[in-house]
Amino acid sequence: MKTKKLLSLGWITLVAFILGTFILGSLLEDYSAISQTVSEIGEEGSPLYLQWQVFSIGIGCLLILFGIGIISFAKKKELSLVPGIFILFAGLSQFGIGFFPSPHPLHNVFGLSMTLGYFSPLVFALGWKNQLGLKFKRLSLIAFILIVLGIFLNLTPAFAPSLYPLEYYGIVQRFLLFTFYIYCTLISVRLIYSSLIVGEPELNKK
Template sequence: MSESVNRWYYFSGILAPIWLLLGVIISGSFYPEYSHYNQAMSELGAKGSPTHILSPVINNYPLGVLFIIFGFGIIKTFSTSRLARASGVLVVIHGLSSFAAGFFSCDVGCALESPSTEQNIHNISGLILFVSLLLSSLMWVFISARCLGVRWFGWFSLVCSIFSIALLPLMAGAVESGEAFGLYQRVSYGSQALWVLVFSIVLLRLKA
């Protein structure tokens, strides 16, 4: 790939976490009394919410495009490593899941009791979205030194993955209590978004 094309692939990975942060903040500002601390990000696009149409348009769809571009960049960059290419495929799947999670909204309040078919699809998309990026980051625990020549990034990938997984029990408890779910969800996904940001910067410096 040419140097200029490389930069566009990698820059999309840098832009995605920044876009995520700004998109959620902007969407939340149009949702009266929305709590980033207690409420899930999915509630921004839930049926009947003030940001039902706005949220996927400025969050899910643009993010899906950015992750897909970044994923293809990984695939094209590491043509000789199956695991590295597989990690790129997982990032592409993450992007496609972002589209699906935005197109299929959860019900009002995203309640888990008696969910509609559309919410079930949304929940499955969200699960794939989480697992795909988590698995992608875990792969670099084992191949960072070989593919990048950067050992610290393998350890960084491990820390981000463990941190994201460790917050899952807290998220489950927050569903029961109704408090702090939004915080735990944002920190959990934020750790993976940070991994994408750092990975993009590493690629930009070493490969572009």
């Protein structure tokens, strides 16, 4: 598969994730996107268990292929492969999350391992700081700050349950997930644009 097509999977993943969680969630009786996590759509015993498992694994595969596309792009441009590896790892974590639906013990293990993938905006900002341009570097750092905030809010029920009403936990989790997938879209668009510039030696367009 051509690098450009692999890079396009970044924004495709965002669209697929938003549509998939919305459609499957709407099919589940009494499910609330405001208070419940996305994993609860396909947890053990759910009538959408199989559908959610296939969907989650599919999202993981898209991320893995997207990461491969970034690595391929980096090789062609002689850039660091590390950012692509972080995205690839996020895909592997998502694959595990889907393969072991809640409440399987490994579901949370893979969920925590996703944290490494969440650091990808920082890795892009530092690893490709002179190639993607100042504007994209700033966007990467903003995305990373928002993701760190999302991680903090997702973990607070474990040590500070009174910080916010738990009936809004579904929104909190989606804030983290959507921020990450929106950032993948930004990467996708930026790199596709760069790959279309024939003969461009660098990516330091502002």
